[in-house]
Amino acid sequence: MLEIKNIHAKAGDKNILKNLNLSVKPGEVHAIMGPNGSGKSTLGNLLAGMPHVEATEGSVHFKGKNLLELEPEERAGEGVFLAFQYPVEIPGVNNMYFLRTAYNAQRKYRGEEGIDSAGFLRMVKDKINKLHMKDDLLKRPVNVGFSGGEKKRNEVFQMAVLEPSLAILDETDSGLDIDALKIVADGVNQLRDSNRSFIIITHYQRLLDYIEPDYVHVLADGQIVKSGSKKLALELEEQGYGWLDA
Amino acid sequence: MSERNEAVIDNKLVRQRASERYKEGFYTNIESITIPPGLDEDTIRLISAKKKEPEWLLEYRLNAFREWLKMPTPDWAKLNVPEIDFQAISYYSSPKTKAENAPKSLDEVDPKILETYEKLGVPLHERERLAGVAVDAVFDSVSVGTTFRKELAEAGVIFCSFSEAVQDHPELVREYLGTVVPPRDNYFAALNAAVFSDGSFVYIPKDTRCPMELSTYFRINANHTGQFERTLIIAEDNSYVSYLEGCTAPMRDENQLHAAVVELIAKDEANIKYSTVQNWYPGDEDGKGGIYNFVTKRGLCAGIKSKISWTQVETGSAITWKYPSCILRGDHSSGEFYSVALTNNYQQADTGTKMIHLGKNTKSTVISKGISVGKSQNSYRGLVRVAKRADYARNFTQCDSLLIGKECGAHTFPYTESGNMTAKLEHEATTSKISEDQLNYCLQRGIPEEEAISLIVDGFCKQVFKELPMEFAVEAKALLDVSLEGAIG
Numbered sequence: 001m002l003e004i005k006n007i008h009a010k011a012g013d014k015n016i017l018k019n020l021n022l023s024v025k026p027g028e029v030h031a032i033m034g035p036n037g038s039g040k041s042t043l044g045n046l047l048a049g050m051p052h053v054e055a056t057e058g059s060v061h062f063k064g065k066n067l068l069e070l071e072p073e074e075r076a077g078e079g080v081f082l083a084f085q086y087p088v089e090i091p092g093v094n095n096m097y098f099l100r101t102a103y104n105a106q107r108k109y110r111g112e113e114g115i116d117s118a119g120f121l122r123m124v125k126d127k128i129n130k131l132h133m134k135d136d137l138l139k140r141p142v143n144v145g146f147s148g149g150e151k152k153r154n155e156v157f158q159m160a161v162l163e164p165s166l167a168i169l170d171e172t173d174s175g176l177d178i179d180a181l182k183i184v185a186d187g188v189n190q191l192r193d194s195n196r197s198f199i200i201i202t203h204y205q206r207l208l209d210y211i212e213p214d215y216v217h218v219l220a221d222g223q224i225v226k227s228g229s230k231k232l233a234l235e236l237e238e239q240g241y242g243w244l245d246a
Numbered sequence: 247m248s249e250r251n252e253a254v255i256d257n258k259l260v261r262q263r264a265s266e267r268y269k270e271g272f273y274t275n276i277e278s279i280t281i282p283p284g285l286d287e288d289t290i291r292l293i294s295a296k297k298k299e300p301e302w303l304l305e306y307r308l309n310a311f312r313e314w315l316k317m318p319t320p321d322w323a324k325l326n327v328p329e330i331d332f333q334a335i336s337y338y339s340s341p342k343t344k345a346e347n348a349p350k351s352l353d354e355v356d357p358k359i360l361e362t363y364e365k366l367g368v369p370l371h372e373r374e375r376l377a378g379v380a381v382d383a384v385f386d387s388v389s390v391g392t393t394f395r396k397e398l399a400e401a402g403v404i405f406c407s408f409s410e411a412v413q414d415h416p417e418l419v420r421e422y423l424g425t426v427v428p429p430r431d432n433y434f435a436a437l438n439a440a441v442f443s444d445g446s447f448v449y450i451p452k453d454t455r456c457p458m459e460l461s462t463y464f465r466i467n468a469n470h471t472g473q474f475e476r477t478l479i480i481a482e483d484n485s486y487v488s489y490l491e492g493c494t495a496p497m498r499d500e501n502q503l504h505a506a507v508v509e510l511i512a513k514d515e516a517n518i519k520y521s522t523v524q525n526w527y528p529g530d531e532d533g534k535g536g537i538y539n540f541v542t543k544r545g546l547c548a549g550i551k552s553k554i555s556w557t558q559v560e561t562g563s564a565i566t567w568k569y570p571s572c573i574l575r576g577d578h579s580s581g582e583f584y585s586v587a588l589t590n591n592y593q594q595a596d597t598g599t600k601m602i603h604l605g606k607n608t609k610s611t612v613i614s615k616g617i618s619v620g621k622s623q624n625s626y627r628g629l630v631r632v633a634k635r636a637d638y639a640r641n642f643t644q645c646d647s648l649l650i651g652k653e654c655g656a657h658t659f660p661y662t663e664s665g666n667m668t669a670k671l672e673h674e675a676t677t678s679k680i681s682e683d684q685l686n687y688c689l690q691r692g693i694p695e696e697e698a699i700s701l702i703v704d705g706f707c708k709q710v711f712k713e714l715p716m717e718f719a720v721e722a723k724a725l726l727d728v729s730l731e732g733a734i735g
Contacts, residue, residue, distance in 0.1 A: 048690050051682070076692030088687040092705030101701060102691035109692060141705065158691065 001026045001197050002047075002166060007058035009046050016042040018222035019058075024166070027194040031208055031233060032201045034219035035241040040201045041085060043219070044170040047199075048082035049075050062166065076102075077109030081164030083155035085171045090142040095154065096124060098142045099161055106162065127160045131187050149180035156187035167191070168199045173207035185210030205237035270525060274362045280339040280471060285332050287311060290440055293338050297409050297443075300416060310429035310439030317433045323567055323596040324625045324657055328501070330538065335503060337441045339471040341385060359385055362465065380405055382446045382462045384475055392446075394458065401457050403487075404449035408476050411447035418449060422480055426509040426546045426573070434505040434540040434567075438474050442507065445475035450485040450516070459715055461490040466526070466537070472503040479509070481516035483549065488519040490718055501529075501564060505540045514549030514576065519557070521714055522570075523722055526562035528729075531620075533592025536564025543570035544600075547579035547608075555582040556599070557713045559722040561729040564593060569627065571600035574608035574639075581610040584710040586722070588729050589622030589654070598628035598659075603639035603669070612643040613709050618654035625657040632669040639669045647677040648706050650699070700727050 002024040009017040016039045024030055034040050045053040047060065049072035060067040067075060090098065104114040115123070128135060133153055143151050152172050159167050169188070173181055188198065188211050200211060208216070208230060216232040217224045220241070226232065281292060290311055294304040319327075341356055362385070380394035382405065398405050404415060411419050429439035446462040466473045481487055504526060512518050520543075529536025539562075545554035556570040572581025583599035601610035610630065618624040624647065632639045647656035658675050680702050688698035704711075704723060711719045 050686055050690070072686065072689040073692050073694050076690055082690050084687065084690075086683075088681075088683045090684055090687070090702060090705055092708035093701055098691075098701070101697065102688075102693050105694060105697065106692035162691070 001028075001063060003059075003061040005059045005061075007046070007055055007060060009042060009053055009055045011042045011045070011053050015056075016053075016222050017046065020219075020223055022217065022224065024197045024199065026165075026197055027192075028215065029192065029198045029200065029211065029213045031213040031216045031230075032199060032219055033203070033205075033216060033233060033236055036203070038219045039222040040203075040219055041170055042222075044082055044168045044199070044201055047075075047166075047168055048072060048080060050082075073105070074109065076162075076164075077106045079165035081159050081162055081167045083152075083159060083167065083169045083172050085174070087143050087146075087151040087155055089144045089146075091144050093142050094139055095142050096121070096138040099124065099158060102158075103162060124161055128157060130190060131157060131160060132183060133157055148175040149177065152176055152184055153180065153187075156184050160187060160191060163191075163196075165195060166197050166199070168201065170201045171203060172200075173202055173204065181207065182210060205233045208233045270527070274358055278339050278341050280336050283334050283336045285335070285337060285441070289337055293441060293443065296338065296340075297412065299412055302420060303412060306424070306429070307440050307442075310436050311441075313430045314433065314436035314440055317430075317436060320433050323627070324623065324659070325565055325567060325594050325596050327538070327565060330503060332437075336471045337474070338443055359383075380458055380460050382407060382460075384444055384446070384462060384464045384473075397457065402451040402454055403456050404447065405460050406447055408442075408445040408447050408478065411478070415447070415449070418480065419447070419478070422478060422509070422511060424509075426511060426544050427507050427542050432542060435507050435542040438476065438505050438507045438542070441472075442474045442476040445477040445506070446479075446489075447477070448479040448487060448489060450479075450481045450487045452482040452484060454482070454485045456485070456487040459488050459490060461492070463492050466502055466504065472505065474504075475506045477506070477508040479518060479520070480511045481513060481518050481552075483514040483516060485513075486517045486519075488521070488715060490521045490523070490715065492523045492525065492721075499535045501536060501538055503538050503540070504563075506542070508541070508543040508570075510543075510545035510554055512545065512547050512549060512552035512554050512576075512579075515551045516549060517553045517555075518545065519555045520545070520570070521718055522556075522558040522560070523718060523725065524558065524560045524562050524566070525725055527564075528562050528593050529564040529591065531591045533564070533621075536593070537562065539563035539566045539568065541566075541568040543568065544573065545571070545581070546573045547576050547581060547605075550576040550578055550605075552576050552579045553581070555584070555713070557582075557584040557710065558586070558597075559710070559714070559725065560585070560587040560595060560597060561725050563595075566593075566595040566597055568597045569599055571602070572610065573602045573604065574610065574636075575604045576608075577605040578607045578609075579605055580608065582713075583610075583612045583614070583628075584713045585614045586617070586707045586710045586726070587615070587624060587626075588617040588619070588726060589624045590619040590729055591622060592620070593622045595623070596625045596627055598626045600629040600631070601641055603630070603632045603636040603641070606635070606637045606639075608636055608639045610639075610641045612641070612645075614643075614645045615707050615710055616645070616647040616656050617650065617703060617706070618647065618656050619650045621653045623655045623657070625659060627659040627661075629661040629663070630671055631663040632666050632671070634665040636666050637668050639666065641669075641671045643671075643673045645673075645675045646706065647675075648703065649677065649679045650703075 004022040007017055007020045032040055055068050100120045213230050216228055218226040290307045382392040392406055427435050429436050450456050510518050526537035547554055554572050574581050581601050587595045587597050589595050614626045616624040626645045630641045645658050656677055662671055684702055685698055
């Protein structure tokens with residue numbers, strides 16, 4: 001599904017990722033952990049095609065296509081979704097209208113018919129109930145006046161509607177209390193299936209108590225320095241990141 | 247916003263705009279009677295004679311003209327206005343068929359003119375049948391037809407061209423003309439009072455809710471002519487009317503002058519809602535051509551608990567100079583101003599409002615959204631004045647500017663004068679750029695760039711669009727999309 005080979009990447013003028021390799025198969029959940037500044041978010045932004053991150057070496061293939069050649073909106077159409085660390089506010093645009101625009105734009109990209117507003121409403125109501133979120137999320141302007149937790153929940157809700165084949169969660173757990181964390185984790189778990197993969201970027205092990213990863217990778221100074229099972233996350237929790245330098 | 251991303255937006259818009267056509271920019275080849283260019287007292291006598299006006303109206307015009315000659319051209323706006331040669335303009339142009347015998351019904355209107363309105367998306371017959379909106383169509387200097395007259399007359403509502411009102415209801419015209427905007431009010435109002443040609447007249451009797459939306463569609467067609475329309479709306483006690491106006495003109499390299507005056511009068515508990523979608527030809531991408539739009543619009547809330555609401559969506563004109571205002575004389579009266587002004591290429595807009603609080607417990611709301619694109623300049627200019635006796639007056643003003651690209655400008659000039667300690671005035675202003683973050687967020691969700699910009703701008707204007715009548719809101723959004731990004735489906 002996703003093949004990252006020898007990737008080097010800059011964020012702005014700074015070299016952040018250095019010779020990073022990662023392979024993700026359909027249905028797998030990979031957790032990327034690491035200290036602040038190790039390049040976790042840069043990796044997410046690189047995959048989503050955010051303009052301030054640029055690959056200088058290496059390759060990324062997604063479902064056989066050269067991902068780095070695609071525009072960000074094309075990557076979205078191919079099924080790449082990034083849950084932002086800091087979701088953005090768009091005043092005056094209600095969430096539902098925003099989502100329908102996105103949903104239909106992605107369908108158009110794939111050469112599929114758009115959906116009308118009645119059909120869309122039925123679909124999103126169903127999703128929002130399953131996620132145990134409140135209906136008013138639909139009417140409110142995108143992220144405007146949302147609490148930190150609401151913004152993160154909205155990211156998970158958008159993910160549920162857009163049904164990506166690769167979802168990247170960039171520190172979706174940061175700043176969440178335990179109840180919000182459970183709702184977010186529950187949303188991710190509901191979406192897990194044999195064709196959908198996740199890359200979960202997190203600083204803390206705590207989210208992984210609720211979303212069980214298949215693999216855990218430790219990122220330090222722009223490279224994956226250690227990979228293992230979910231036990232690795234527990235070791236990190238106990239020992240911190242310091243032992244990696246030793 | 248990073249330099250790189252800004253440049254991307256800019257180039258794309260410029261490219262789109264260059265390939266875009268102002269779809270209203272066609273010319274209707276029709277025989278018309280146009281008086282020779284030039285302006286002196288004889289010109290005014292000629293206009294007045296053509297319209298078979300009473301002596302008092304000719305005097306009104308001539309007095310205004312004499313005042314105008316003494317006035318300097320205003321230069322206080324943040325506009326770069328090339329000198330206007332008033333002698334090079336023709337002050338009266340009328341389709342020939344209309345000139346001699348005024349058509350009494352739409353069936354008598356020249357088919358070419360009907361076709362013009364059809365092409366503009368204002369099919370007079372269909373509007374009549376389908377939409378239930380009454381239309382007064384003003385073509386150059388004259389009104390060519392007004393729809394739904396019979397139904398309106400049954401409700402006691404008078405909706406006709408200004409010229410007809412002068413003939414059929416001279417006492418009303420004489421009583422109210424110039425009472426809100428006196429001829430010497432300002433340079434362009436004085437010019438208008440001297441040479442005004444046609445426009446709409448509305449009278450809503452006491453305790454009457456106008457049974458349908460009224461609208462006027464202004465079209466400049468002839469070459470080298472100016473359009474100087476005059477609109478007068480009177481709402482008697484406890485009445486309601488919603489009035490809409492739209493404007494377009496052919497694409498030409500020359501600049502054409504449009505100097506209109508609109509006066510509204512709301513008596514006790516009357517409510518007037520006035521909406522404008524202004525789409526005069528804005529000029530080409532190099533700033534050549536376009537309409538100079540100098541307009542004085544003012545409403546008088548004469549009665550207690552009266553209300554006047556202005557909503558405008560301004561996307562056209564090379565230069566816009568326009569401040570729809572409210573004089574809140576009646577106690578508990580209220581005024582509203584909702585505005586979206588979008589400028590692109592070399593367009594310049596200096597627009598805003600004046601809220602003059604004279605009565606007690608008067609209230610005003612001002613929501614202004616300016617969007618600047620390309621090399622354009624967009625200014626909000628607003629005055630809130632509270633008179634000494636206006637106890638507990640309240641104003642809320644919110645001015646937001648949105649910049650797209652690096653070469654445009656947004657400016658805010660708020661003035662407040664409060665002569666009463668109990669007054670409460672609030673002002674909020676923001677200037678923002680479409681942020682890279684917002685754009686990236688949309689892109690990541692799969693929304694292409696042009697659609698994302700349109701979505702963000704639409705959200706920015708939401709507060710104003712929701713004030714427009716439904717049909718117009720759709721039109722306004724579509725117009726904004728075209729002005730922003732060209733003919734993308």
